[in-house]
Amino acid sequence: MLKKLGRMPIVLTLPGLAILLVIFGIPAVQMFLSSLKAPAFSLANYQAFLGQSANVRVLFQTVEISAVATIICLVLGYPTAYLIVAASKRMRMALLVLVIIPYLTSFLARTYAWIVILGDNGLINNGLLHFGLISSPLELIFNRMAVYIGMVHIMLPMMILPLVSVMIGIDKSLSSAARSMGARPFTAFWRVFFPLSLPGVRSGSLLVFVICLGFYITPAALGGLGDAMLSTFIAAQVQTSFDVASIATSSFLLLAIAVVVLSIVGLDLSGSQSRAGRQPRKPRLSRLPSFASLKGHLSELSIPYRAKRWTAHLYEARGSSRWSEIAGPAFAVLVLAFLLFPEVVVIIMSFSSGAFLEFPPSSLSLQWYRSFVGDPAWYGAARTSIQIGIAVAILSTILGTLAAYGLSRAGPQLRRILTMVILTPITIPVIVVGVATYLGLINIGLIGCLTGMILAHSIGAMGYVVVIVSATLANFDRRLAQAAQSMRAGPLQTFRRITLPLIRPGIIGGAVFAFLHSFDEVVITSLVSGFSIYTLPLKMWENIRNEADPTVAAVASLLTLLPVIWLIALYLTWWRSRSQAHPAISEAAA
Template sequence: MPTLRRLGRLPIGLGLPAFGLLMVVFGVPIVMMFLTSLNAPAFSLVNYEGFIKQPANLRVLFQTLEMSLVATAICVIIGYPTAYFISAAPRQVRSALIVLVVIPYLTSLLARTYAWIVILGDRGLINNLLLNHGFITSPLPLIYNRTAVYIGMVHIMLPVMILPLISVMLGIDGSLMAAARSMGARPFTAFWRVFLPLSLPGLRSGSLLVFVLCLGFYITPAALGGLRDAMLSTFIAAQVASAFNMARVAASAFVLLAIAILMLSIIGFDLTGNPGDLVSARSSRWNLRTLSASLARYLNELSVSNRAKRWRTQLYKAGGKSHARLIVGKVFVALVLIFLLFPGVVVIVMSFSDGAFLEFPPSGFSLQWYRAFFGDPSWNGALLTSMEIGVAVALISTVAGTLAAYGLSRTSSRIRSVLTLVMLTPITFPVIVVGIATYLGLVNMGLIGTKAGMVLAHSIGGIGYVVVIVSATLANFDRRLERAALSMRANPMQTLARVTLPLIMPGIIGGAVFAFIHSFDEVVISSLVSGLSIRTLPLKMWENMRHQIDPTIAAVSSLLVLLPVLWLIAIYVVWWRSKPSARGLAVPGTAA
């Protein structure tokens, strides 16, 4: 007890509620799950050997790696130039473009997946257009294949690639590129030698995030792919549904988790985006370069005279942006945004169709599918359940996550980094692994098939989002305001309530919104811990998507597409209204 009291007085003691919940629901169960995979207490690798010896398992494993790598590579190819052009845009235009990227990121995964079913289906948008104009006589096989899975995965993961890149690129000093141009470097040379090395931290973080999240994909391959496009998460879910052999399921899950941890260990994950780390890493050379060094020097000598003339003419002259490059950038960004936003627009338009089936463009407009949604008790009940669970998750995650972030911000950087990574494990590990571990934790507490169990299962991920967002807000918080309040005889609780909380309130509200969205959109973990008695809105949508394409889903999806816009407006209003209060608090502190 004295040890616990001393720990509670430390700043890190504020994180005890969050860490306690994480350990009980996820931490201890995943350790037990690992021991089960090793047949503890006998401790053998027979389950892992059984996994490796089955050719079907290896095929699914390599297929998962292949699909994740391909999706990551496509996101890099599309996401890097998009982030580059957005970061180079004027400030107001850049802010609008970032919002347009964030909207699909916040949109329900199920709604986005359903949008591609509507677009790529046999009677979907593309096939209907081609059939109506006589270009084809029978529908093209655009869905239930590998290409459709890649389209869906890239559409979902592209914002995850773009946003870290923009964050790092905005921190790069533009005068460095201008200095390189003024010294005679061509635009591509300046980009390759200066800008690219400094942007590599964002590229590394984005690629790692996309790859690790792709490893755990379950919904998109199951909805858009065929039997040959199954990923390891789908395979593990099938094992759980058919014959719940815990030892084999645990071995399969930890094979997937080992790959994710291996990538995190090799590449590393740095949310700080410090360019210096990657600049030093870039100094390492391949042997191939040393083999071609003589040829490169010879070619350089041949162009010395021409380069000298160009250097003299462009010395101290900052190169401007070419008109053609600006046009290419605008067109490229516009195409990417169309790819991200058009599926949502299609679903919204089709949800107003007056026909018995969905069609684009609709022959007439009607609210019949919205009336079907609001008039069906099963849909209403699922919506109410999701709202109740989401609000409870937001409250628990906000309180526990804010306390944890506040305590971590006052600890040493090394301890803060380790504990933050621990807090983020539920949202960085493959979701199927988190789901199975959470299932085991709730089974031990007898909470499977209860709303309380669903709230706890969703809260471990919601806390991670709150910790990240509130920690980012606290990083810019001026602690001198707290010291000024304390010097004016305010006690710690008054300082927290009157100074700290009002100034970080936008981050707290943002964390609460993300925690709610995380809960409201959760499918995989919910399907494992809900039992047969609880049906959330995502579970109801997923069941209908698998068994029947009910047009009512279009109305539900359209509402979920519009929901992020409301969240962004709410966050902006809170942030905007907090600015006067922040200024009001800063003035007395400065005067004191």
């Protein structure tokens, strides 16, 4: 049996693909056919949607908010990523950890942090009132600016991490060579480094924009009535009328925007395959003969001047370096403070002893933590979330690891197609995934039960496992397994003693991300829970909307500390796997 699977490794992807097809794929096709009024096939639903000016305004508003948030993330994220890569190795690791911690923190906790900071009785207004700078609270919340602040705070790590991954692979000697040939620092950066970093710009911007299209919680919590996005409109339809055709039409219009952006930017996020085999495209102006000839003549005339300038400044001390040495770290500190300060504020305020949250607390107390532990509604929701998260982590880790192992041994074209299919639930707007999953669970009668919730969370969590385990398998040297087999180790023994120890960090990392994905999920959960299952995110969202119970500050504090614990566990696992990697081959041979 193992030999047959070894000859057909793609079979290992079938269990995960089957669950994805039943829970998400088939319902998505049914939604699309419903939006087209199958079998008559008409565009009447789309015409009706676009015929209402309010719908069109919400649609354009969704694109506008997503685009502006993406641009802000790029403006803040690119310099931050550049400074992280330019730092020493130890400092770079510390800065990356500070970026990853907010990324792993519950987005509900981070949204609540901004409510605490920007609210009428929040940190900023209370501080300004205390110092007499204002006479009444400023309107800092329930407006477009608050939405941008919350969305950028949540999505900025997702912009920084792809940029760092690309920038860290750029050969620094290329910029040094440009500097040695007389190029100024900015010219060397703009002409050499920036073009090489464009794959990171493209992948980060694509991820941020597509995910922002499906934002629901943050705009609803921080924005006003005029800041609603299409996902909010779809969620309202699900909770009220549940007209499948109307919901499907809205969902696929949102999905169409994401597909158009994916088509324009390019589905290959690595940036290498899309450029292979074709000449780089020249700028439009440079293709005009008159402009090109004029540019050449001017360049020739300026050669003597540039040669003299290069000779004169070759050994000149750089006077502007001190300013850049101060401005760069200061910018990085401000960005990291923007990412970490809201969590710190919530942690401090959760120890307040007053009847309401205040910063700084007049006195310290654990009353809100005792309220969390003593309230069955709170700890019951937490227990349910932990149970679902553990089950999702186990199921998605098994299915995702099998799929990643099969994909690593498949052909390039088939691997690319299947990987795109598996990653679909985490690369399209989440509200669309939620509606399709709701219909899929209705088809098999699992709405409002733990099994249905686990399956709904697993289709997205499996994608994270596939990405992380595939990255680990990409660095796995297959010659180690071949060497063990040449020493008469069987397939199962080879996998258990060679492959598994070396890819264990990736498997554990995938399990951690799967658990966090499930534990923090609220959009899909709110649709498929059937009002019978209360998870911790749902309980938090209910309290954030009602602003009735400060216990949510204690819960948000615990969720903020959770990623720190996970990172420590992952580091210990990685360190232990490194120490066991060397004796693995000798043990297998024995």
